[in-house]
Amino acid sequence: MRTVSGRRNRTVLVLSGLLMMLAAAWVASAATPVLDLWPAGDPVLPHGDSRPADIAAAHSSWLLPTAVAASLLVTVGGILLLIAQIPTAPPRESVRVTDRDDHLLGSIAPGVLERALSDALGAIPGVTDASLRLGGGAAEPWIQSTVSVSEESETGWVAETVRRRLIDDVTTVLGTAPVRVDLLVRLSSARAPRTARVGEHSTAAPAETALV
């Protein structure tokens, strides 16, 4: 399944948020008596009567190149962050089949195995649709599978059967049990009828038909 890195997004959000709050606090300190309470902060804190043009003129030698570099970094960072929101799936590699002496016998494209395994899942009662993704190679295979389960079937039994079947099939093909099997179950649920019809196939009155 394709995903977006939540850890990366959250780290960037927290750091950016803290940076913004720090910048806002620095600017807002100009309207507070912080300098009166802390005179040692005079070199780094802004004065209330200061103007951005005066500050820029006083530090023009390094402020302008720094501003250009910072703008470039922020622009590139924004572009990279936007691209990172495109969901991606972990890479898969061809499955290398080896003999007992670790000699390569052949390699199988992951898609071939995936189709075979998903077809086998479709034969399980209760499964209306199945797809899966196989990765990790022959040494440490992992599986992510999605199955649709019909409403009439016992979901717990179907899920357990699917997981066991995947483990058995992968172990048979690759000689190694999968290190992880993730299963996403899609439950189909039909709406309950609002009315119940009695004796609709008889032309006689329903009550008389029922008594006969």
Add this chain to the structure above:
Amino acid sequence: MSTAPARLARRPARSVPAAVLALLAIAAGGTGLWLFGSFLLDGAWPAAAAEAVSAVGATRLDSTPILIGAGLLGLLGLLLALSGIAPGDPGRRAILADDVPGQTAVSRRDLAHRVQRRIEHVDGVRDARVSVRRRRVDVLVRTPLEDTATVARRTRAEAEAALASLRPSTPLRPRVRTAHLR
């Protein structure tokens, strides 16, 4: 880059606030490149922005517009930081835990629909609405019957049975409310 797939039931990835932050960064950085780059190369601000830059440059730091801008920046930063810290409600729930490594999961929406369809078969229930929260399932049923307490009891039993069949890893407690249809 990790080759292991992400867990099925996990915290929201916060893609929307991250995308908003990315767009703001591109806008702010692009504007800065245009302004500061022009001044660095030409020694003057771009003609289209010269008046605005001069006005901002001549404003005192303790003036009201500057403080409002700082306040908005701080508020935005607070919202972004909170969105990164707050865990959020996972879109999928882990269910049917067993001894096999890995997860079995179902989407919150499918879980709510399954419980809703089971409850709609309860005698006396005209229709039902179900929403899945972090640790409970909110159920609202509408019934034409006067005895709403019995309908609520049957609904709770059916909801508990539906949840028990799926064995969510985090126990979900159904909270049932009834509305009498006149």
